[in-house]
Amino acid sequence: MAIVTNLEHLAHLKHTILNASEEDLYNKKKFTVKDFTAFLKSQKYRYTGTKKDMILRVLWVRNPDKYTKPNNIMLKGRGRPSTCLLYTSPSPRD
Numbered sequence: 001m002a003i004v005t006n007l008e009h010l011a012h013l014k015h016t017i018l019n020a021s022e023e024d025l026y027n028k029k030k031f032t033v034k035d036f037t038a039f040l041k042s043q044k045y046r047y048t049g050t051k052k053d054m055i056l057r058v059l060w061v062r063n064p065d066k067y068t069k070p071n072n073i074m075l076k077g078r079g080r081p082s083t084c085l086l087y088t089s090p091s092p093r094d
Contacts, residue, residue, distance in 0.1 A: 010038060010042055013035055013038060013039060014039055014042060017031065017035065017036075017039045017058060017062075018062055022059065025055050025058060025059070026055060033051050033054065036051065036054035036055065036057075036058060037054070039058060040054060040057055040058065040061070043061055045057055045061060053070070056070050057070050
């Protein structure tokens with residue numbers, strides 16, 4: 001039952017953030033860093049940084065034509081970096 005409640009809360013939060021005015025996004029009493037973190041994480045965008053950074057990301061996600069894409073938006077992806085040593089032997093023609 002807790003999962004359904006969390007999903008309902010997230011759906012409500014997404015709807016509220018997507019429809020809030022820019023002034024409301026900056027209002028400390030309406031939204032917290034935790035709210036922006038949950039929203040950005042659900043949208044698969046970077047969700048760390050200052051509250052101002054997160055608000056700029058939210059504004060861009062809501063309306064990319066109106067706002068400049070933040071430099072640090074970084075889409076979240078799965079995986080990990082790895083290295084590979086490629087060994088090539090000398091060609092017999094050398």
